[in-house]
Amino acid sequence: MTVVATGVDRLEAHLRGRRDAGRALLVPYVTAGISADWTRYVEACAEAGADAVEIGLPFSDPMLDGPTIQEASHRALERGVTPQSLLAELAGLAVQVPLVVMTYANIVLRDGAPAFAERLSAAGVSGLIVPDLPLDELDDVAAPFEAAGVAMILLAAPATRPDRLRRIAERSRGFIYGVTVMGTTGERDSLAASAAGVAERVRAATDRPVLLGFGISRPDHAVQAAAHADGVVVASALMRRVLDGAAPAEVGADVAALRDALDRR
Amino acid sequence: MDLMLRGIADGVVDSARRSMMDDPGPLGRFGRFGGRYVPEALIPACEALEEGFRDAWADATFRATLQQTLELYAGRPTPVTPALRLSAELGVTVLLKREDLAHTGSHKINNVLGQALLARRMGKRHLLAETGAGQHGVATATAAALFGMRATVFMGERDMERQELNVFRMRLLGAEVVPVTSGSRTLKDACSEALRAWVTEVADAHYCIGSVMGPHPYPWMVREFQRVVGEEARAQCAGLLPAAQPDVVVACVGGGSNAAGTFAGFVDTTARLVGVEAAGGAAITDGAPGVLHGFQSQVLQDEAGQVREAHSISAGLDYPGIGPEHAHLADIGRAEYVTATDEEVLAAVERLARAEGILPALESSHALAWVLRAAGTPALPTGSTVLVTLSGRGDKDAEQLAARR
Numbered sequence: 001m002t003v004v005a006t007g008v009d010r011l012e013a014h015l016r017g018r019r020d021a022g023r024a025l026l027v028p029y030v031t032a033g034i035s036a037d038w039t040r041y042v043e044a045c046a047e048a049g050a051d052a053v054e055i056g057l058p059f060s061d062p063m064l065d066g067p068t069i070q071e072a073s074h075r076a077l078e079r080g081v082t083p084q085s086l087l088a089e090l091a092g093l094a095v096q097v098p099l100v101v102m103t104y105a106n107i108v109l110r111d112g113a114p115a116f117a118e119r120l121s122a123a124g125v126s127g128l129i130v131p132d133l134p135l136d137e138l139d140d141v142a143a144p145f146e147a148a149g150v151a152m153i154l155l156a157a158p159a160t161r162p163d164r165l166r167r168i169a170e171r172s173r174g175f176i177y178g179v180t181v182m183g184t185t186g187e188r189d190s191l192a193a194s195a196a197g198v199a200e201r202v203r204a205a206t207d208r209p210v211l212l213g214f215g216i217s218r219p220d221h222a223v224q225a226a227a228h229a230d231g232v233v234v235a236s237a238l239m240r241r242v243l244d245g246a247a248p249a250e251v252g253a254d255v256a257a258l259r260d261a262l263d264r265r
Numbered sequence: 266m267d268l269m270l271r272g273i274a275d276g277v278v279d280s281a282r283r284s285m286m287d288d289p290g291p292l293g294r295f296g297r298f299g300g301r302y303v304p305e306a307l308i309p310a311c312e313a314l315e316e317g318f319r320d321a322w323a324d325a326t327f328r329a330t331l332q333q334t335l336e337l338y339a340g341r342p343t344p345v346t347p348a349l350r351l352s353a354e355l356g357v358t359v360l361l362k363r364e365d366l367a368h369t370g371s372h373k374i375n376n377v378l379g380q381a382l383l384a385r386r387m388g389k390r391h392l393l394a395e396t397g398a399g400q401h402g403v404a405t406a407t408a409a410a411l412f413g414m415r416a417t418v419f420m421g422e423r424d425m426e427r428q429e430l431n432v433f434r435m436r437l438l439g440a441e442v443v444p445v446t447s448g449s450r451t452l453k454d455a456c457s458e459a460l461r462a463w464v465t466e467v468a469d470a471h472y473c474i475g476s477v478m479g480p481h482p483y484p485w486m487v488r489e490f491q492r493v494v495g496e497e498a499r500a501q502c503a504g505l506l507p508a509a510q511p512d513v514v515v516a517c518v519g520g521g522s523n524a525a526g527t528f529a530g531f532v533d534t535t536a537r538l539v540g541v542e543a544a545g546g547a548a549i550t551d552g553a554p555g556v557l558h559g560f561q562s563q564v565l566q567d568e569a570g571q572v573r574e575a576h577s578i579s580a581g582l583d584y585p586g587i588g589p590e591h592a593h594l595a596d597i598g599r600a601e602y603v604t605a606t607d608e609e610v611l612a613a614v615e616r617l618a619r620a621e622g623i624l625p626a627l628e629s630s631h632a633l634a635w636v637l638r639a640a641g642t643p644a645l646p647t648g649s650t651v652l653v654t655l656s657g658r659g660d661k662d663a664e665q666l667a668a669r670r
Contacts, residue, residue, distance in 0.1 A: 060572045074447075105556040158306070160306075
């Protein structure tokens with residue numbers, strides 16, 4: 001498959017191409033800097049069948065994250081990493097799938113959106129998720145990312161009303177991130193009942209790829225979610241394993257198990 | 266300082282001042298600060314709260330109920346006390362707005378009664394709150410008891426150790442106190458945890474923020490609920506001062522709610538407005554523009570954008586940000602923001618206790634410390650008049666004061 005799209009459209013084109021070929025999309029997440037060899041987790045995810053990898057740039061006050069990602073962020077910051085040092089490490093990676101950064105508004109705006117957009121672009125990042133930068137605060141910020149070829153990915157929550165959902169679907173680039181639950185990130189025993197509704201409401205508003213995230217912890221959750229959406233994001237379950245000492249190959253095996261379950265569904 | 270004096274000499278006209286500290290509009294903007302930087306899950310709740318507040322604030326019955334509760338329950342109006350001996354010592358006329366005499370011991374009750382009544386009007390039965398020193402937590406627990414609501418208060422583990430008595434008071438009032446063990450285990454982490462809890466329980470719970478911070482409409486709404494401090498003080502000053510208004514109005518600033526309420530009563534006068542931050546938590550003096558806890562303001566942070574911890578003797582001022590409207594008032598030069606050190610604050614506590622028989626809270630003592638330092642200098646010349654908002658009483662700090670002596 002040849003990806004012809006460039007700039008800000010390349011992430012969406014990549015994901016659409018795979019979706020349209022019948023594949024359920026899988027986006028694992030890695031907290032940048034969680035360990036000295038964190039980029040090996042990114043490579044392991046990519047090699048185990050990820051369609052993109054989400055990279056969390058740690059922030060001191062992660063408002064939408066539960067205990068696992070809080071701990072992962074804290075551990076990374078204790079190592080003395082900065083967004084610049086982490087993006088520099090990312091730039092040296094040769095993974096075959098798109099990289100998407102997730103971080104908080106203060107990190108994005110610290111040196112101004114144009115500077116941050118440039119840094120992402122230089123690191124080879126093609127998408128950005130900022131959970132505390134909602135639609136209403138986007139106008140002054142979005143243009144530099146568009147220009148730098150970084151897709152600004154917006155989130156939709158179970159409580160998001162239909163008119164707003166339409167605007168989110170319109171403004172979002174790359175894909176739409178459907179939050180399965182009214183809550184923070186973190187492992188759950190079962191997929192939230194609100195997941196299907198969110199996915200279906202977003203899908204009704206757009207034909208852009210729709211990925212579900214928050215509380216998708218196991219292969220059976222991923223399969224259930226993929227019945228309603230184009231794919232899933234898996235974060236806390238993988239970072240819990242890293243915090244507990246799992247090596248890159250072991251996390252890679254977890255991702256491979258998710259991939260396998262999605263392919264056999 | 267000179268800038269301020271020049272501003273007054275230029276005679277900034279009253280009409281321009283009148284539009285200050287008004288409705289920040291649907292986006293909640295105070296100049297380049299404010300806004301609503303929250304996850305999508307909280308947007309409907311913020312919108313509903315804004316609508317609910319606009320509706321209630323325009324409703325005479327709601328306003329009358331709140332006013333009656335403030336009078337019959339919380340002890341308003343609080344007096345303005347001329348600090349006679351201190352004034353004689355300093356050579357300036359010092360007036361104290363006595364929020365220390367309000368029920369629960371600080372101005373926090375004004376905001377909490379407003380928000381609890383609003384929450385009830387909106388059909389919510391559960392109040393969530395963050396607290397630093399515990400004053401806002403105690404006020405929230407009090408309002409919840411009064412209105413038969415549930416209260417859950419998030420408090421940093423380190424602050425719980427520093428303010429054991431307030432933890433006990435909250436529990437005695439029937440509130441659940443949740444220790445926050447993440448990050449620095451202080452106020453900023455308690456705010457993050459309360460926001461996380463709100464995302465999860467947004468259908469039934471109201472997040473009762475304790476200061477002029479957070480996503481729109483909070484900074485505006487909390488200032489309006491605290492406006493009573495400034496409006497009362499203005500009327501009281503008119504009866505006490507030959508010039509009807511003080512030359513300078515000063516208040517301590519953490520998030521900045523008592524200062525916002527006080528300043529709102531004087532922003533359209535020629536009085537100089539001075540906010541005093543803790544030297545170890547001075548967001549205006551040492552911060553840079555940033556986004557934290559749902560709003561844009563001046564924030565203490567490193568070069569990479571990681572938020573720094575504030576350090577102050579008063580847990581209530583240990584916050585790395587400041588209300589967005591204060592950042593704006595500093596921007597446009599309408600208010601000036603200075604700092605006081607822990608040592609100056611301790612000296613101020615003792616000075617007021619001995620001179621006037623009033624034990625002020627460590628937070629409020631920052632405002633006093635500035636008066637003591639500035640009196641007789643061009644910042645507060647001999648013969649001038651100054652109104653100090655005494656935001657709370659110092660009983661809660663007795664143990665800490667004893668340890669420092």
